[in-house]
Amino acid sequence: MTAVRESVAPIRTITLPRSGRALDALVCGVYLAASLLLYHGLWWGGPSGRYLVDSGQDQRQWEWFFAVTARAVAHGENPLTTTLQNHPDGVNLMANTSMPGLSIPLAPITWLFGPSATWAIVLTFGLAATAAAWYYLISRHLDVSRPAAALGGAFCAFAPPMISHANAHPNLAVLFVIPLIIDRLLRVAGGLRPIRDGILLGLLTTYQIFLGEEALLLASTGIALFAVGYACAAPAAARAALRPLARGVPIGAALCLVLVAYPLWWQFNGPQSYTNLLHGPAGNDLAALTAYADRSLAGDIDVSSRLSLNRTEENAFFGWPLLLLALALVVALWRTALARALAVVLVGATLFSLGPEIILNGEPTGIDGPWRWFGQLPLYESVLESRFTMVCVPVFGMLLALGAQAATRTRDRRIRLLWCVAALQALVPLLPQPLTTQPREATPAFFTDGTWRHFVGSGRAIVTVPLPDPSDARALSWQVDADLGFPLAEGYFVGPFGPDRLGGYGAVTRPTSNLLREVRDSGKVPEVTERDRAQARADLAFWHADAVVLGPHYQENALWSTLELLLGPSRQTGGVWVWDVRGGNGRAADARDGGAAGAG
Known part of the structure; x- marks a missing residue:
């Protein structure tokens, strides 16, 4: 036959x-x-x-790609690169799976919906x-x-x-x-x-x-x-x-x-x-x-x-x-x-x-x-x-x-x-079964109602805790819901590592981000030394950070306690804890906009 x-x-x-x-x-x-x-x-x-349950952190990453590309098209920027993640070094979007063949022509959909x-x-x-x-x-x-x-x-x-x-x-x-x-x-x-x-x-x-x-x-x-x-x-x-x-x-x-x-x-x-x-x-x-x-x-x-x-x-x-x-x-x-x-x-x-x-x-x-x-x-x-x-x-x-x-x-x-x-x-x-979804986690009001604008200057970054990485990229969604108004430290993308520029997932981490990830994974508050505080100030300066933000997290208490030891008193507003680190001293500024200083 x-x-x-x-x-x-x-x-x-x-x-x-x-x-x-x-x-x-x-x-x-x-x-x-x-x-x-x-x-x-x-x-x-x-x-x-x-949210697609089996997508892990990839749905957040892809939505971020679509949002950043649409923003580049709207502002006449280069769609092949951005510093909105991994600030200040940025991300090579062409070296990532940003799909400009669809994200660019579908930019009007992204703008509208x-x-x-x-x-x-x-x-x-x-x-x-x-x-x-x-x-x-x-x-x-x-x-x-x-x-x-x-x-x-x-x-x-x-x-x-x-x-x-x-x-x-x-x-x-x-x-x-x-x-x-x-x-x-x-x-x-x-x-x-x-x-x-x-x-x-x-x-x-x-x-x-x-x-x-x-x-x-x-x-x-x-x-x-x-x-x-x-x-x-x-x-x-x-x-x-x-x-x-x-x-x-x-x-x-x-x-x-x-x-x-x-x-x-x-x-x-x-x-x-x-x-x-x-x-x-x-x-x-x-x-x-x-x-x-x-x-x-x-x-x-x-x-x-x-x-x-x-x-x-x-x-x-x-x-x-x-x-x-x-x-x-x-x-x-x-x-x-x-x-x-x-x-x-x-x-x-x-x-x-x-x-x-x-x-x-x-x-x-x-x-x-x-x-x-x-x-x-x-x-x-x-x-x-x-x-x-x-x-x-x-x-x-x-x-x-x-x-x-x-x-x-x-x-x-x-x-x-x-x-x-x-x-x-x-x-x-x-035969495939329908893909499993679940309700998406709500973005804290700090990002959705514009409260973040009181803490971050133009071109300055927010350090979200834990810092975004391939295992937890919620901060990318928070940034998108804030209309990409500020850059993020570190992130979830593919970039170079080491002198040979070998590709890897996520950013080249800093000592402070490594410390906070250890707290996230263990739930234990470490002994924080003056050397750790000095390193935190150096890392915040490297990231060009104006604020450190701790959102809802299952290890929130341990992370909050660690940050208090590193950066000083915080304030609670818009569903998050905020450390105002403007001025480079790594200490929280006095409460602004009528907010009360937070207590653990």
Whole structure:
């Protein structure tokens, strides 16, 4: 059985009849409805009041990115950098996942409705658009019906790895440009209009760089694996594609490089840039391939937690039935070059995802994976290797579309029944459950009613306690709710560490921030010396701080007592404790605006 157009030419574009436009619209509507159902908790009662539980601190970070970019657009500032976090050194936004390709055009939404609305829109409509884009690619380049393509497109957007990242990583979940890049690359290979298609390919690649470079790197690796597999399976077709590719791709690459030259220079050489983002081994546990993700219908949170880094990095979890079904489809379609090329992508991407040493159920096997060598290449050393199984997602989607089409074409009812049973067994356990949300913590009135303005001068910072970091970034939300009126000391972002400028999460910490974090983690008030007080004064001067603010916190008493010993008496106003440190003496100023001095 076959469901693929085979010829000596590369995979061809299929022109679908106009009569199917209504079905296209229906399919896209179903995708949007599914995405709304997935995120209904985020929309219920308004995005500004809801928080995705499994996003950790990432939702706060992303909303901050959207807010800061919208502010830059409104004030005509450089959207690639800011000093509103990590004051005074700042943050290189191009070297972070700020997604200017969406945060800039959606700035009016952020101005009118706030960054929480932008966050909800990007996730909800972005996931639906991703499904629609894969549906478009599959229906145009594989000889399958629209319903079969709809099944493939749905899997590409709602597969377990996608749902995992849909909690917190729009740069890895909103991938609607990737299928369009592949579509245009196939059109270049087709040779009809290689120059025009090459220009469009360059523009699409440029846009994807401003949406997410890591996703582009993963996709490029998958495309390279596919090209190798297809060239081996159909050398004549591959040779026929070389000439138009040699004409169109260089033009697209040159155009892309011209357009992104300055942003990429800023990313790698601008203020607060870093050389690469180092991390420890982060390969998929081999057992994760056959298990089920936390948010899947058949998921087991204990199993998924044991086999993954966290709930936003469940990058495999396809389950045994899907793997067996994919294997059966590859075998059934093996005589087609497409099936063999897709098999190369599956095997190659999976091997990369296993990391430098293959792990099984948490135990090292002593067997090296290809990532031990491949992961040392430039750019790849910054990638979490477990994410390479995301490259397998569209491959599974295409195989499902091909299988569905082959089953509908056969006249053998037993094969149709077998397909239905196998597909249901493979896909029903993977159905995603709606993402969990909870009410958002209220921002203290100190920030929302403008009280902070009485304590902070223009361009001067507030030191929130505990200082924001990857484990607690609530201060970013407080700053956003204060209309970004003041910069923050330290923060949650990726920046350089040490003389080699290696990338890391959060700021280079100061002694005072380390002391306060120890109190936060232990709940114990340390013995504060005069040396600690002198260091606090030096750190406040480094941060250009006018005020230290302690908001509601489960270790509030211990933190308050420590700050009293470091800085002197405080005052309570607007639901927070404030130490006015203007003048650099590190002692609280007399109460202003009618507030009474606070007492522990």
